[in-house]
Amino acid sequence: MLKDITIGQYIARDSIIHALDARIKIIITTILIIALFTIDTFSGFGFFSAFILVVVLLSKISIKKVLKGLKPILILVLFTLFIHIFLTKGGQVLWSWKFISIESEGVYTGFFMVSRIFILILFTSLLTLTTSPLQLTDGIEYILSPLKRFGVPASELSMMMTIALRFIPTLLEEADKIMKAQQARGADFESGNLIQRAKSLIPLLVPLFISAFRRADDLALAMESRCYRGGEGRTRLHELEFRYYDFIALIIIVILAVAVSFY
Amino acid sequence: MSLIEINGVDFLYQNDNSDRPALQNINLQIEAGDFAVIIGSNGSGKSTLAKLLNVLLTPSKGEIFVSGLNTNNRDNTWKIRQKVGMVFQNPDNQLVASMVEDDVAFGPENLGVPSSEIRKRVDKALEMVGMAGFQKFAPHKLSGGQKQRVAIAGVIAMEPECIVLDEPTAMLDPQGRKEVMETVEYLNREKGITVVHITHFMEEAVDADQVIVMNQGKILHKGSPKSIFRLVEQLKDVNLDIPVAVEVAEYLRREKIEIPDILSIDELVDALC
């Protein structure tokens, strides 16, 4: 069950989107997210959706896979939608019953927010779907590296992210296993009120944490025995390098973002 | 001088409350190109010894030399770690990256090898462990035996002279165990890499050049597999399982039946029929 979480898991393909430099992709995503927050019309969202569709087609990843990544946030999205529909007031009254009423303003904002969340998640998951975790962390390291002068441990941070990404599937698998083991002994994770459910997670989390710490110990030893001594003097299998089409992509995005924001 | 020389080494864990050091007066030589197997029951100090070989620990007393470099000298640490690679028991806890090739590249990257050279080393190392074509796989999609072979490739890519494997087969199914043992034997025989293999499966010791039996922090015996397997009673005393064929041969011998030194079922069958 837990294993099905696929938000932003890298899918290797041979496409121009994959081939773009990770740093450029991070910058582009940032620009697009900023642009997303400046627009306030549905036609703007429509434009962004079309843009996402084009990128997905170019990336050769199936649309189904991309949409599957949205599943885990569905609850959050529905929650947002309901909150707005029932609580945001203003405009025409569309429907009312006793003290509950739905007004047009609420419906509008609800769908507006939901579109924004979907597009936001799609942007970020497109980044992680098409960029290998290592390139991603290398990219972040590069972008953060000017801050090294102020004592920000950029290489170590990126190493931490690499390891975190590496261990997410392993830990999820393990959580799944522990859950099944506890269920086999009669543990119940699914019924009861919120507090009871939270309590029932303790026998899942404790063993998970203990094992994570043991793994961390082992991993530290393994890294040390493979000569890891911090970021200094490290080389890379895949050195990041800018190519001309990285800049072309960046320029296209900047123009698009500006156009959409001022449209 | 041997590739690895251990002279009068003691080791006591700082946080250990017991008075008995984890290792006591260890003297051992391992020649370049050898396949050495260390066996011993739980807590006998095998892992501690392994960690001393690659400077994850340094002796409390005595000295260890790896191709002439003293492990007590801090300046030698990184040189020795490059020469002596370590493979650990749990295949999940020693892979660093989310993609096989990035993981194999981790060691050479730390050594500062240029990127085109890393590419060559990674591909060669994966080929040597029979994992060519798995470059882009995620570690969690591999079987235990495959993960362990990737870990071995990660060490090979650093071009070490010696690999120390600390119970690499303990968590694997029989198929995975076979894959790993075949890989290690191939690397030793064909590529001339010295192997120190720690195990509690006695069968894995039959092809060794040298078998070292450890008990309670001391070396109990060392010698050829045949000479070690002769010591059926002593090995049983320290809770080690002897391969059935070896045990049967020993009992037959006791009944005054002429049996040459044998190590496997096949040899026993040949001797009897």
Ligand SMILES: Nc1ncnc2c1ncn2[C@@H]1O[C@H](COP(=O)(O)OP(=O)(O)OP(=O)(O)O)[C@@H](O)[C@H]1O
């Ligand atoms: N980090 C540590 N701190 C304190 N004592 C330790 C530590 N690691 C091991 N020991 C102790 O040192 C002794 C030798 O342990 P070691 O792990 O080397 O044995 P081993 O032969 O590898 O056993 P196993 O077959 O269980 O892996 C044991 O008595 C153990 O309790």
Ligand SMILES: [Mg+2]
């Ligand atoms: Mg051990």
